Amino acid sequence: MIKVRNLHKYYGDHHLFKGISLDVKKGEVVVLIGPSGSGKSSLLRCINGLETFQGGEIEVDGIALHSISRPKPSSSDMEAIRQVRLKVGMVFQQFNLFPHMTVIENIIEAPVKVLGVSRDKAMEDAISFLSRINMANKADAHPENLSGGQQQRVAIARALAMKPEAMLFDEPTASLDPEMVGEVLSVIKDMVNEGMTTIISTHEMGFAREAADRVVVFADGDIIETSAPEDIFTSPKNDRTKSFLSRILR
Amino acid sequence: MTTTILETVWQPLRLSIQVSLISTILVALTGTVLGYMLSRKDFFAKDVIDAIITLPMVLPPTVTGYYLILILGRHGLLGKIIYNWTGWAVAFTWQAAAVASFVVSFPLMAKTARAAVDSVNSELEKASLLLGKGEIETVLKVTLPLAWRGLLAGIVLSFARGIGEFGATLMLAGNIPGKTATMPIAIYSATQSGEYSLANYLVIILTILSLSVIYATIRLSKRD
Numbered sequence: 138m139i140k141v142r143n144l145h146k147y148y149g150d151h152h153l154f155k156g157i158s159l160d161v162k163k164g165e166v167v168v169l170i171g172p173s174g175s176g177k178s179s180l181l182r183c184i185n186g187l188e189t190f191q192g193g194e195i196e197v198d199g200i201a202l203h204s205i206s207r208p209k210p211s212s213s214d215m216e217a218i219r220q221v222r223l224k225v226g227m228v229f230q231q232f233n234l235f236p237h238m239t240v241i242e243n244i245i246e247a248p249v250k251v252l253g254v255s256r257d258k259a260m261e262d263a264i265s266f267l268s269r270i271n272m273a274n275k276a277d278a279h280p281e282n283l284s285g286g287q288q289q290r291v292a293i294a295r296a297l298a299m300k301p302e303a304m305l306f307d308e309p310t311a312s313l314d315p316e317m318v319g320e321v322l323s324v325i326k327d328m329v330n331e332g333m334t335t336i337i338s339t340h341e342m343g344f345a346r347e348a349a350d351r352v353v354v355f356a357d358g359d360i361i362e363t364s365a366p367e368d369i370f371t372s373p374k375n376d377r378t379k380s381f382l383s384r385i386l387r
Numbered sequence: 388m389t390t391t392i393l394e395t396v397w398q399p400l401r402l403s404i405q406v407s408l409i410s411t412i413l414v415a416l417t418g419t420v421l422g423y424m425l426s427r428k429d430f431f432a433k434d435v436i437d438a439i440i441t442l443p444m445v446l447p448p449t450v451t452g453y454y455l456i457l458i459l460g461r462h463g464l465l466g467k468i469i470y471n472w473t474g475w476a477v478a479f480t481w482q483a484a485a486v487a488s489f490v491v492s493f494p495l496m497a498k499t500a501r502a503a504v505d506s507v508n509s510e511l512e513k514a515s516l517l518l519g520k521g522e523i524e525t526v527l528k529v530t531l532p533l534a535w536r537g538l539l540a541g542i543v544l545s546f547a548r549g550i551g552e553f554g555a556t557l558m559l560a561g562n563i564p565g566k567t568a569t570m571p572i573a574i575y576s577a578t579q580s581g582e583y584s585l586a587n588y589l590v591i592i593l594t595i596l597s598l599s600v601i602y603a604t605i606r607l608s609k610r611d
Contacts, residue, residue: 185517222516222517235529251519299518
């Protein structure tokens with residue numbers, strides 16, 4: 138479903154990715170762990186075209202994103218990025234709900250404008266999504282009147298309303314108060330249980346252990362270890378994985 | 388107030404409003420586009436363009452007016468072409484006053500629009516793009532609605548600057564009563580010719596007009 142091959146990514150002179158590769162199968166749940174700045178978010182942002190890369194290739198459900206050495210992507214690059222974005226939803230650490238729209242407007246805006254769904258059908262679907270996350274009573278609220286956990290749940294509903302083939306989560310609980318982490322992870326768990334192809338960057342090791350089919354460990358822009366969660370958490374092979382886990386699980 | 392004074396006041400008032408409104412509409416559209424480009428895009432000679440559009444803010448209005456004569460005067464670079472093509476001379480018309488008003492208020496709008504767009508979290512635009520929307524739709528649905536207070540401030544400042552414009556207008560459009568004599572020019576003429584009663588009316592009306600626009604904007608921006 139998602140194939141990353143020999144990816145090279147520079148930030149100015151800093152060579153972050155020096156040829157990393159990763160395959161994610163349809164329906165698979167892959168959790169990215171590793172220290173901050175190790176490249177987890179950058180990889181997610183390369184997959185959906187928010188960041189360009191300078192070598193290698195990314196393929197999402199048969200659509201290829203190529204490396205871009207020019208300052209600006211060409212029109213064919215932009216079209217490929219647009220196609221990928223229709224297949225892959227993304228949820229950010231900072232929610233990024235549109236503050237001038239109500240909850241329901243946030244959810245129906247893209248299905249109506251981009252997918253051409255009728256407004257009535259989009260409203261019906263949005264209410265159904267909101268009911269599943271126990272937020273139907275907040276349909277007309279503005280994001281500023283919601284808690285962080287509620288905003289993140291709406292952000293997930295907004296992404297799912299586009300009926301993506303896969304979902305990317307960039308540290309979805311990192312900005313939340315501890316008591317709100319559970320409600321967001323619960324929504325994500327329900328989603329992955331329904332078979333959604335998912336890549337999640339997170340520091341929630343309990344979630345990684347419980348929900349992941351595979352855990353990928355990043356350090357300094359490199360994938361240093363990838364394995365089933367039980368193997369990573371009970372018998373990590375790489376010393377840097379051991380060091381990272383000992384710090385974060387302390 | 389006698390009928391004569393009413394007429395004498397109405398002509399420059401009507402002309403000032405006409406010139407400022409047209410100039411403000413054009414400035415609002417073009418200044419917002421340039422402000423967005425300066426905030427969000429990298430392009431060739433961006434800093435040079437930024438410096439050139441800022442120039443009318445620091446140059447004496449007479450210098451700006453002189454440049455406008457060189458460009459739009461009957462024998463100017465562009466004015467000559469327009470005259471040869473259409474037989475119409477831009478200088479000394481109300482349209483020349485609108486051009487002068489546009490040029491001096493454009494930097495205010497572009498700078499304010501840039502600051503307004505800068506204030507919008509670019510991650511929200513990225514979220515919109517990731518939902519499959521195009522750039523223009525993202526600008527119209529996300530960026531501009533979130534930047535509206537700053538844009539409104541820019542539009543009001545531009546209108547106020549246009550209403551108060553004097554030097555460049557006098558240079559390019561002259562002082563033709565009923566045709567190019569806007570409020571500030573009419574006040575100058577009335578004072579020079581000792582018609583202090585007329586000058587008083589004009590000054591009071593101009594002050595009330597400017598104050599009303601600014602007050603209305605403050606109320607409007609607080610309402611949301």
